[in-house]
Every structure is written in structure tokens, then in C-alpha cells.
Amino acid sequence: MTAALAHRPAEPVLAARDIRHVYGSGATAFEAVRGVSFEIHRGEVVLLLGPSGSGKTTLLQILGGLLRPTHGTLSLLGETISGLSLERLAALRLQHFGFVFQAYNLFPTLTAAGNVEVALDLVGMRGRAARQRAQQLLEDVGLGDRGHHYPAQLSGGQRQRVAIARALAADPAVVLADEPTAALDSHSGANVVSLFRRLADDGRAIVIVTHDSRILDRGDRIVEMEDGRVVDPAHRRHP
Amino acid sequence: MASQTPRPHARTTLAGSWRMTTLLAWRNLAHDRVRLVVTLVGIVFSVVLMGMQTGLLVGFTRTTAGLVEHARADLWVVPKGTLDVDLGGPLDERRRYQAMAVPGVARVEPYFINFARWHKPGGGTESIQLVGFPIDGTLAGPWQLVEGQREDLRRPDAVIVDRLYARKLGVERIGDTVEINGRRARVVGFTQGVRTFTQSPYVFATLANVRHFVGAPERTVGYLLIALQPGADAAQVEADIEARIPEVEVYQAAAFAKSSSDYWLYTTGAGFSLVISALLGLVVGVVIVAQTLYASTIDRLPEYATLKAMGAPASYLYRIIVTQAAIGAAVGYGVGLAIVEVLVWASRNASAAPILPPWLAGALGLLTLAMCIAAAVISIRKVMSIDPVGVFR
Ligand SMILES: Nc1ncnc2c1ncn2[C@@H]1O[C@H](COP(=O)(O)OP(=O)(O)OP(=O)(O)O)[C@@H](O)[C@H]1O
Ligand SMILES: [Mg+2]
Numbered sequence: 005m006t007a008a009l010a011h012r013p014a015e016p017v018l019a020a021r022d023i024r025h026v027y028g029s030g031a032t033a034f035e036a037v038r039g040v041s042f043e044i045h046r047g048e049v050v051l052l053l054g055p056s057g058s059g060k061t062t063l064l065q066i067l068g069g070l071l072r073p074t075h076g077t078l079s080l081l082g083e084t085i086s087g088l089s090l091e092r093l094a095a096l097r098l099q100h101f102g103f104v105f106q107a108y109n110l111f112p113t114l115t116a117a118g119n120v121e122v123a124l125d126l127v128g129m130r131g132r133a134a135r136q137r138a139q140q141l142l143e144d145v146g147l148g149d150r151g152h153h154y155p156a157q158l159s160g161g162q163r164q165r166v167a168i169a170r171a172l173a174a175d176p177a178v179v180l181a182d183e184p185t186a187a188l189d190s191h192s193g194a195n196v197v198s199l200f201r202r203l204a205d206d207g208r209a210i211v212i213v214t215h216d217s218r219i220l221d222r223g224d225r226i227v228e229m230e231d232g233r234v235v236d237p238a239h240r241r242h243p
Numbered sequence: 244m245a246s247q248t249p250r251p252h253a254r255t256t257l258a259g260s261w262r263m264t265t266l267l268a269w270r271n272l273a274h275d276r277v278r279l280v281v282t283l284v285g286i287v288f289s290v291v292l293m294g295m296q297t298g299l300l301v302g303f304t305r306t307t308a309g310l311v312e313h314a315r316a317d318l319w320v321v322p323k324g325t326l327d328v329d330l331g332g333p334l335d336e337r338r339r340y341q342a343m344a345v346p347g348v349a350r351v352e353p354y355f356i357n358f359a360r361w362h363k364p365g366g367g368t369e370s371i372q373l374v375g376f377p378i379d380g381t382l383a384g385p386w387q388l389v390e391g392q393r394e395d396l397r398r399p400d401a402v403i404v405d406r407l408y409a410r411k412l413g414v415e416r417i418g419d420t421v422e423i424n425g426r427r428a429r430v431v432g433f434t435q436g437v438r439t440f441t442q443s444p445y446v447f448a449t450l451a452n453v454r455h456f457v458g459a460p461e462r463t464v465g466y467l468l469i470a471l472q473p474g475a476d477a478a479q480v481e482a483d484i485e486a487r488i489p490e491v492e493v494y495q496a497a498a499f500a501k502s503s504s505d506y507w508l509y510t511t512g513a514g515f516s517l518v519i520s521a522l523l524g525l526v527v528g529v530v531i532v533a534q535t536l537y538a539s540t541i542d543r544l545p546e547y548a549t550l551k552a553m554g555a556p557a558s559y560l561y562r563i564i565v566t567q568a569a570i571g572a573a574v575g576y577g578v579g580l581a582i583v584e585v586l587v588w589a590s591r592n593a594s595a596a597p598i599l600p601p602w603l604a605g606a607l608g609l610l611t612l613a614m615c616i617a618a619a620v621i622s623i624r625k626v627m628s629i630d631p632v633g634v635f636r
Contacts, residue, residue, distance in 0.1 A: 061635050070552060070632045091556070098554030105634055109549040113270035125263040126555050182635045 015082050016043035017177050017209040018067060023076035025062050025232075036062040037073070038232035044178070044209040049200055051220065052213045054229030060213045061182055063229070067211060068101050068180045069093040081177065098126055102171030104181035108163040110155040116142060116166045117151035123173030141169040145199055161192025168199055179203055182213045190218055197222045259559045261566075268566035271539055279571075282535040286575025286611065287582065289528025294583035294607055296521035298597025300514060305598060306438040307507040308500035310356065310374065310445070314383040316468035317477060319499045320351075320484060320491050327506035328466075328499065329372060329441055331356055336462040338488050345483045347475030352380040353464035355450055357457050358443060362422035363413030370443040371412070373423070375453025375465075382468040385447040391417055391432020396449050403432040407594060408444035423456040438594060440507050467491075525614055532618035536568060540622040544629060551631035560626045564619050572615035576608050583607075 025037040036059045044050055052060050065071035066078065069085060072093075078086040080100060085093065097103075110119050120138035124130075129137060142151050145165040155163050164184060171179055181200070185193035197219045204210045204224070212223065220226065228235045272279050305312070310328045311319065320342055322332040342351045355375035360368050376383040384393050385403045395401055402423070404412055414421065419430045423446070439445050448456065454463060469484075471477060481493040494502065508514025540547070547560050583599060590596050 065632045065635055068552075068635075070635070094551070094554040094556060096554070097552070101554070103552055103634070105549075107545075109545060109634060111267070111546050111549075113267070113274045118266075122259075122263060122267070122550075123553060126259045126550075126553065126559070130260055130262070 016045050016079075017081060018044045018211075019079045020063075020067065021077045021079075023063065023066055023073045023078065025059075025066060025071070026074045027062075036232055037066070039076075040229075040232075040234050041076075042227060042234065044211060046177070046207045046209055047204050048225060049204045049210045049212065049223045051223035051226045052211060052229065053215075053220075053226055054235075058229040059232040060229055064180055064182055064211065064213050068103060068178075069097050099174050100177050102168075102174070102176040102179040104164070104167050104171050104179065104184045106183040106186050108155070108160075108167045108187075110163055110166055110170070112155050115152050115154055116147060116158065116169075119155070119166055120170045120173055123170045127174040129173075137173075138169075141172055142166070144172070145169045146195075159192065160188050161195055164188060164192070164196050165199065168196070168203075172203070176208070178209045178211070180211050183215065184212060185214065185216045185219060193218060258556060259562075261562065264559060264562040265566050267563045268570060271543060271563065272567055272570060275539065275542070278535050278539060282532060282571050283575050283578065285531025285535070286528055286571055286615065287579040289524045289531070289614065290576055290579025290607060290611055291582050291586070292524030292527070293521045293610065294579065294599060294603075295586060295597050296517045296524065297603060297607070298583065298587060298599045299595065300508070300517045300521075301600065301603060302438075302596050302598040303440055303508060303513065303517070304504045306595075307440045307504045309437065309439075311496055311500040311503055313386045314354070314468055314496070315470065316352075316382050316496055317471040318469040318481060318484070319494045319496060320467035320469060320488070321494060321499070323490055323492050325492065326502050326510070328503045329356065329439075330506075331465040333459070333463045333465060334467065334491065336464045338491065339464075339467055341488050342467055342469060342484055345480055345487065347472050347480040347483075348469055349472040349475075350382065350470040352377055352382045352468045352470075353450055354383050354466040354468050355453050355459075355463070356465045357453060357459070359424050359446075359457055361412055361446070362425070364419060364421055365413050367413070369412055371423070371446045372439060372441065372443045373453045373456060374445050374447050375450040376447075378449045380468075382470055385432070385434050385437070387434045387436050389433055389435040393432075395431035396447065396452075398429070398431060400427050400429045400452065401431040401448065402428045402452070403434060403447040404430060405434045405437045405444060407436065407438060407592060409433065412444060424458070426456050428452075428456065436591075438596065442594065469493075525610065528611070528614045529618045532568065532571060532615050533621055536564065536571075536618055536622050537625065539567065540564060540625055544625075545634075547626050548629050548631055548634050551629055552634040557627065561623050564622045564626065565616060568615035568619040569612065572612045575615075576611040579611070580604060580607065 021041050023037055023040045027034045027036055040063060054060050066073045073086060077084050085096060111122060117138045120141050121134050124134040124137055139151055142148055145168055147162060147165055150158060150162060185196055188196060193216060200210050200212065201222060322334055325331050336353055339351045339353060342348060357373045359371055359373050361371040362368050378397055391403060396403060409415060414430050417430055421428050437445055471480060477495050484493045550560060587597050587599050
């Protein structure tokens with residue numbers, strides 16, 4: 005796996021500046037994210053930690069272009085995207101972001117290969133090329149022999165790996181995952197995390213929201229949140 | 244997986260293929276067999292109900308206009324106030340000569356339609372409608388003759404009846420004798436499929452015999468049928484006749500056919516109830532399809548949310564739903580139409596027979612598709628309201 009992401013290495017893939025997010029308005033207004041700034045570079049696995057309700061998911065939604073922050077700017081590959089329309093954001097997600105969910109969110113009526121092919125179809129890859137690429141992506145996640153299996157016929161770890169293969173369909177620069185290992189046993193969880201590690205080594209930026217203490221030592225950096233703020237912005241490099 | 248990552252602002256059209264949305268739609272349908280069956284039953288029910296009711300409407304329209312459509316007249320001269328060919332008052336035959344004098348008129352023939360009592364050979368009576376025409380004329384007479392000849396009506400007391408009503412009239416074959424208004428009559432032929440809307444069967448006879456049966460004075464006629472000279476201006480001739488003969492109205496044939504149908508279908512409410520039943524079928528179809536499609540959409544909300552989060556455009560999701568509706572429409576229509584065709588065939592000898600001309604079958608198909616797509620609207624609205632942030636919660 006090699007990914008040639010076409011941007012200057014020094015430039016962060018994703019840069020958030022003073023992101024704030026307020027849910028609701030008036031008396032019920034609640035500020036879930038209160039001024040968060042940080043950058044993610046290619047090759048990095050960032051773990052987003054914090055107690056429940058600290059704003060991790062909200063931040064992840066903002067980083068992924070799913071939610072427009074009420075304040076602050078977000079840049080992708082050096083270009084500001086926080087002011088874009090929902091349609092433009094959707095198109096950007098399709099091309100530049102891969103999402104991995106706690107509950108896998110696979111299409112149960114499609115095979116593993118079919119799940120990957122939907123994502124390929126959305127970025128305009130069809131027919132034989134799509135089938136070959138889906139097979140390649142499944143092989144990359146160690147499921148080359150499971151293409152014809154339906155999600156119901158796969159284990160949790162295998163499903164999450166299909167979801168990762170699907171997230172990689174458009175060869176995205178950023179992969180965002182919310183609790184990707186929460187539903188997995190430790191072996192499958194470790195498997196999935198080493199897969200994320202490899203994706204980062206291929207030049208992607210990976211952000212993982214997690215509570216899973218088993219994977220804390222697998223990230224390059226830990227960003228810890230509390231009450232909508234980043235507690236300790238110090239980088240913690242792991243060998 | 245080497246690739247060039249495009250710049251974020253590079254615009255590309257990403258819509259996904261119909262092939263994939265169709266596959267997803269089909270899988271969604273096939274995944275829940277019970278729901279699919281309920282959907283299809285709903286659509287089939289609706290198609291059959293709409294098909295039969297509108298088919299009956301077409302059948303009745305043709306039946307009620309039958310006497311007009313099967314006459315070769317360009318114009319009908321009718322007593323003023325006449326709306327329907329079955330219910331015409333008497334005219335004096337001398338009007339014929341006045342009509343003949345109008346420029347553009349090629350031919351004028353009398354036509355006489357009158358209710359009478361038919362005494363069955365085995366006892367009992369039935370109401371009939373005598374249809375009298377000049378045996379030497381060319382504009383009117385029995386149609387769809389399957390036994391006997393028009394010329395046989397020259398024989399004394401001769402009448403021709405329709406096979407559909409033979410049992411009702413207590414006759415079986417040529418030569419059977421009956422009484423009409425107490426006067427002897429003899430069956431000399433049969434038509435096949437000449438229906439009447441009033442349920443008083445048409446009985447064809449010569450004008451002279453009809454006058455004889457009903458005891459009408461010489462020179463009494465019901466209508467004057469007019470054939471125009473080639474190139475004559477029908478509207479002009481119509482106006483000229485109305486100007487010369489004050490107690491009549493003149494219809495062009497198509498207008499009189501329409502007036503006759505409208506009279507029975509809309510004045511009596513028969514057509515209205517058919518239209519209501521057809522609409523009911525439509526409503527039931529919309530409700531059932533909307534219901535099952537919506538249930539299926541609700542089941543799949545997480546998948547739609549996932550597609551949205553991935554960045555699929557809204558049109559991608561709508562296509563899945565509309566394709567589900569369209570597949571249901573196509574299959575339901577196919578099965579429903581086959582059932583309607585069988586029912587039409589089975590009731591071909593009934594006194595009230597639905598007719599399904601190709602244009603009606605086509606219109607029914609479009610209506611079914613429209614019905615299913617209308618039913619998809621609430622599902623589409625639901626999917627429209629999905630917030631993709633929901634996938635990360
Ligand atoms: N749609 C919303 N409307 C209003 N408040 C919200 C909404 N989503 C989240 N919040 C609030 O914002 C705060 C942060 O929520 P968020 O989901 O980001 O937390 P989290 O760190 O992901 O928590 P967890 O670890 O439990 O998943 C919480 O107090 C939550 O109640
Ligand atoms: Mg969360």
C-alpha cells in the first residue's frame with residue numbers, strides 16, 4: 005500500500021483553529037466545543053480521549069465536515085472548508101474523508117465486496133475496475149477471501165475491517181473513527197488498530213475517538229478533552 | 244493504492260450509478276419478502292380495481308353510444324331536448340323532405356327506437372327496445388350479425404336479437420316465435436355482442452314492422468339520419484336544418500354519441516360511481532405502497548444516514564427509494580394487468596362487459612407508476628430530513 009498524497013509534507017492535512025460549537029440557542033444553548041485548535045499531519049494517528057460528554061464526537065463531526073462549527077475555521081490540505089455549503093462538504097467527504105463507526109454501519113443486503121463497491125460507485129468507479137479495486141481493498145484488510153460474504157456472516161472484527169476497506173475506497177487523506185474498537189474483543193481490536201497504523205504509515209491522517217485503554221499506546225499523539233477543551237496539548241510521541 | 248488526491252475545491256460531479264442504486268433498491272425489496280408481498284398485493288389490487296372500473300366505464304361508454312356509433316349517419320336530427328339515443332321522442336316523417344332540401348345533404352333515412360313488451364314463448368315478459376330502420380336504407384341496421392341476414396328482416400314479423408340476451412328473451416334459434424306487444428314476431432337472426440345499457444335488449448326490425456309492433460301511425464319516426472355530400476360543411480348543414488325545422492335539434496354523430504354516453508354515465512350517476520371506485524383503488528394503492536415503502540425506509544434509516552455521511556448526494560438516496568417504488572409498480576402492474584385481461588375475457592359475454600383498449604392499459608400503467616412515485620414522497624421527505632451527523636452518536 006502506497007498513497008501519494010499530493011501536498012507539501014509540512015502542510016497539515018487537517019487544521020482546526022479555535023473551533024467552537026454551540027448546540028441549541030437561548031436558554032438551552034450548550035457549548036460542547038470551546039475553542040479547540042490542532043493540526044493533523046500525514047502519517048499520524050491521533051487518539052481523541054476524554055470523559056463522556058467532553059465533546060469528542062462533536063469535534064470529530066466537525067473535523068469530518070459533517071457538522072459546521074459555530075465558530076472557527078477548518079482547513080483541508082491548506083484550503084479553508086468550514087464555510088462551504090452542505091453539498092460541497094458532502095462532495096469533499098466523498099473524496100477526502102473515510103469514516104469508520106462503532107457499529108460498522110455496513111449495508112446488510114450487500115456482500116463485503118458490494119459494500120466497498122457502493123463507496124467506489126459514489127466516486128465514479130464502476131464495473132470491472134471497481135470489482136478489482138474492491139477485491140484489492142479487502143485483501144489489504146486481510147479479507148480477500150470474504151468478498152462474497154454478507155455482513156451477517158462475518159465476525160465483528162471482520163465487519164469492522166470491511167468498513168475500513170469501504171472507508172478507503174476513495175483513497176481518502178483523512179480517516180475518522182469513533183470508538184472503532186468498542187464493540188470488539190481485544191484480539192479483533194488489536195487487529196483493527198494495527199490496520200489503522202498501516203493506513204497512517206501509507207501517508208494518511210487518522211483520528212480515533214476512543215475509550216479503549218488497550219489501544220492508548222498505539223497512537224502517535226493523544227489529544228485529551230474535557231468540558232469542550234483540549235486539556236493537555238503536549239504531544240506524546242510513541243516510538 | 245497510489246492515487247493523486249485532488250485539491251479540495253476541485254469540482255467533480257459525483258452522483259453514483261443507476262446500476263448501484265437499482266441494486267440497492269432491489270435488495271431492499273427482496274430483503275423483506277412479507278413486506279414485498281404486501282406491497283405487490285396492494286398494487287395488484289389497485290390495478291385490478293382501477294382497470295375493471297375504468298374498463299367498465301369504457302364498455303358502458305361504447306354500449307350507450309352503440310346505436311349512434313354503428314350508424315353511418317353524419318348528422319342526427321332529433322326532437323328538441325333529446326339527450327340520449329335510447330330516449331327519443333317521435334318526429335313526423337315529413338320533416339325528412341325538408342331536410343333533404345338542405346344543400347349538402349346526400350341522404351336522409353328515418354330511424355325509430357321504441358320500448359315494447361316481449362312475451363317469451365314459455366311465458367313471462369321482458370322489456371325490449373325495438374330498433375327500426377328502412378330495409379332499403381344504407382345508414383342503419385343490425386351489426387355483428389352472426390346468424391341470419393339483414394335481408395331476412397323483409398319477411399313478415401321478422402326480428403333479429405342478440406345472442407347475449409337470447410336466454411333472457413327465451414329464444415334459442417332462428418324460427419322461434421314470440422309476441423311483441425301482443426303481435427306475433429319471429430326470430431330470423433342473431434347478433435353477437437350488441438349490448439344495451441338500459442338492460443332492455445335491442446331488437447332489430449324494419450321500420451314498418453316496428454310501427455306495426457308498437458301501433459304507431461304511419462309517418463312516425465324517432466330520428467332522421469343524414470349522410471352528407473362529400474365535402475359538405477357539417478356545421479353549416481346542421482345550422483341550416485335547425486333553421487328550417489324549428490322543433491328539431493341536429494347533432495353531429497360524435498356529439499350525439501357523447502351526449503348519449505354522458506346521459507347514462509353522468510346523469511344517472513352510473514359513471515360517477517365507477518369513477519369513484521377507480522379512485523378508491525388509486526387511494527388504496529397509494530396508501531398501501533406509501534405505508535410499506537415508508538416502513539422499509541425507516542428500517543434502512545441507518546444505511547441512508549451512512550450514505551449521507553459518506554458524502555452521497557441526496558439524489559442518490561432518492562433514486563434508491565423511487566426505484567423501489569418503480570419496481571413495485573412494474574411488477575404489480577404486470578400481474579394486475581394480466582388479471583384484468585383474464586377478467587375482461589371471462590366477462591366478454593356478460594351484459595355489462597369491461598373493455599381494456601391499449602390506450603387504457605397504457606394509461607393504467609402510467610397511473611400505477613405515478614401512484615407508486617406519489618407514495619414514495621413521504622419516504623423521500625423522511626430521508627431528506629436525515630442528519631448525517633447521527634452516524635457518530
Ligand atoms: N445534537 C445535540 N444537541 C444538543 N446537545 C448535544 C448534541 N450532541 C451533543 N450534545 C451535547 O454536547 C456535549 C458533547 O457531546 P459529545 O457527543 O461530543 O460528547 P462525547 O465526548 O462524544 O461523549 P461520549 O464519550 O459519551 O460519546 C454533551 O454534553 C452532549 O449532551
Ligand atoms: Mg461520543
